């Protein structure tokens with residue numbers, strides 16, 4: 400089941416979070432380590448205001464560790480923010496999250512009270528998996544389809560932490576077209592949002608630029624393809640994705656390539672770096688200013 404984020408839904412989610420926030424001591428934002436910028440929603444920082452926040456780069460087992468390090472440094476520079484990579488089912492790592500929650504909540508005047516934590520994030524980043532791991536038992540349902548977390552659960556972990564569940568679900572933002580493609584490539588948004596083959600071509604183009612050796616070796620390519628189209632055709636040929644008459648079945652090859660990307664079979668791949676995202680944001684801002692200027696010059 401997928402959430403369709405109509406403006407009504409968005410306003411309702413936002414209102415619920417805003418109402419719950421005064422009773423929250425600490426926000427945990429769960430991000431996808433492969434695309435920490437595209438899997439965030441700026442509303443998290445807006446709604447938490449000056450409350451401390453732990454940004455969890457979840458699914459770190461699928462991401463490029465060197466790039467994840469860059470993201471941890473990037474987020475750690477933000478106001479009242481700590482960042483850490485995580486594999487949500489790794490008990491040792493989850494213990495560290497609990498310790499960090501307690502440390503950040505130690506400013507509370509009454510130290511006997513449990514720290515009240517809200518877990519926030521877009522669908523499918525691993526919020527429920529993390530909640531279950533923090534609790535040490537099955538509390539929230541998990542699934543690889545977006546939007547299974549149920550509303551309004553208060554969970555006493557009996558370890559000094561009380562979790563407020565749902566109001567934390569936000570929608571991915573699509574202001575930046577590239578973010579939309581990255582979300583689709585990672586499987587975070589339903590494939591129907593953008594044409595499947597387009598997503599695969601986007602991903603292959605990115606892999607050719609940043610992880611070409613991993614791509615060549617996974618699909619046993621004889622030479623580095625010049626273009627994403629060529630790469631997709633090679634994958635179709637190598638993996639027998641053919642239609643009657645020996646024509647390449649590009650839809651099937653796209654499905655296969657994306658599946659292997661998402662399950663890290665091609666390698667540990669991050670879809671964006673802080674430098675890349677900052678460059679894109681600067682370009683967007685320049686385009687916005689140019690459009691404003693052009694508007695002003697209209698008679």
Ligand SMILES: Nc1nc2c(ncn2[C@@H]2O[C@H](COP(=O)(O)OP(=O)(O)OP(=O)(O)O)[C@@H](O)[C@H]2O)c(=O)[nH]1
Nearest residue numbers: 458487523524525526527528541542545546547548
């Ligand atoms: N590889 C990997 N997969 C993970 C990790 N954490 C969660 N997942 C998987 O990601 C999928 C989504 O996890 P959920 O915990 O259901 O995500 P959610 O954010 O609660 O999703 P909604 O309920 O839609 O808001 C599931 O298939 C999980 O098994 C992780 O650290 N690594």
